[in-house]
Amino acid sequence: MSDLPKRVTIDEEGPREGFQSEKKMIPVADKVRLIEALAETGLTHIACVSYVNPKRVPTMADAEEVAAAIRRKPGIHYSALYLNQQGLERALRGPLDVQGSVRITASETFSRKNIGKSVADSLVEQRMSLQTFKDRGMPVEWGVVLGAFGCNYEGELSTELILQRCRQVLDEAEMAGFQLKGIKLTDAMGWATPLSVERLIGAIRSKWPELEISLHLHDTRGTGMAAAYAGLRLGVTKFDASVAGLGGCPFAATEGAAGNICTEDFAFMCEEMGIETGLDIERLIEVAKLAEQVVGRQLPGHVMRGGTLKAAKQRAAQKAAA
């Protein structure tokens, strides 16, 4: 029997991931409606917008407007993505919760395509952001390694390279006076398999046993849920996911880049295996259906169509009683 965690935290990436990858502009009111509906499902962290260059990501040009319109519930972290100092400053001027972090991209080419900077330049620029966090007394607890499982531009990436990237974010944080408590491994290009998750987490843990790991997996090639299960088996308790499977990275160079693993599918799998998520899956399914209305097309989530086992059991019990 595997040693699965008792509880996991699922951070919702749907609004940010989803709206950035849609081709058509989605009305602010619809974005806000989806975010507010997500806030009723038990989620404690909802990534709402990206403060990025509207020329590169036109569907995020309304980031300020969306952020201002959300009626925020206490106890929920409404986050915003920023990729550089300018984005951070926009985020800090807005009403959302800004989380300090150090980000590094695994491959040079994806770094240039995704954020328009070399790996080294992006670290240098983040020194400003780290100073900003320090000046404001904000904690910096997480490092992020982007595209940690492989690169559509460069191909396979060695474990040694990823360990070096972890070392670089740890060092950069330390130089600024912060000690990271964890590393988030992201896979916007959808290269992770259960085996590569095991290998990479194993390698990181043998070097830094005290570091927490968080996984941000995309289901581009159908391996997302299996890779997440591999993470669960290794005791990972922090995952990103997108309601209905919304999303995709506009700079991932994948034909039909798929979004994150689906929030309600992953939460359903966890709960069925006795892992608490704190989420109301029936409500999440309603929000997933709303997400389909908002983007105007079918999204990849499964349990929203198949129904939960709880619902199936209730129907079964009603039939037995009838």
Add this chain to the structure above:
Amino acid sequence: MSDLPKRVTIDEEGPREGFQSEKKMIPVADKVRLIEALAETGLTHIACVSYVNPKRVPTMADAEEVAAAIRRKPGIHYSALYLNQQGLERALRGPLDVQGSVRITASETFSRKNIGKSVADSLVEQRMSLQTFKDRGMPVEWGVVLGAFGCNYEGELSTELILQRCRQVLDEAEMAGFQLKGIKLTDAMGWATPLSVERLIGAIRSKWPELEISLHLHDTRGTGMAAAYAGLRLGVTKFDASVAGLGGCPFAATEGAAGNICTEDFAFMCEEMGIETGLDIERLIEVAKLAEQVVGRQLPGHVMRGGTLKAAKQRAAQKAAA
């Protein structure tokens, strides 16, 4: 590091699963085209048709016609499903490969809904089929437990019940003079999670360590690939899957019943983890696209949209060389 198998066999269920669950009638020529295209991908077992009551499954009314039209390649097992003696006799009159087996449904209600008979009656009826196999000198190597992971009509099913069902098929085969080499566990209603796969296989193995296990998993609730990975970790080497994720069971009582795990996604995951499948995934992707044309709608497969890593690596290498 997990102890994954070196090689797995993936049996293709797409044509049978897919055509039985489509609402509209698909022309015989299209069915045959898909089956013949699948035969070029390295698959060694393709489930082509079901010899079932055309009143209950109208899209299989052309089973004889389809079976007759397939240009068969040597070395490939083109199979047909039958659910009773009448179906078996139709199958035996046709040109396809008939495999002897003993089938039992885990829940009484699903047995009545799916095959129109109680569990006990279906076993009694199979005595005729077993006699037929014996008379013809056909082997009977596999038992099948249908709906082994839970029931949309009855809810959760106990491990004890499933062990009893395994015992019943083993006994039934033995009474007819056959010793089963394995049990196939099917999950047309999509209840399996990685944990329930582990539990059930663990329980069966502790009782019958010599029995092989085969898994027929549906991705109704998004857990199919993770459940299959749990099977791989336990050394299961025989899986059913459907190209593009075609299919679904017409009698599963699931809103939007989803098909089997997707052949090319599962094969891709296996190959990326160093598990040989013998399949040409790029060709499978072409067939998956053909399957979408044939049914006239988007199917759930992922790697057909995301592309293989091999393709991504080749593009990356070409860019580096340019």
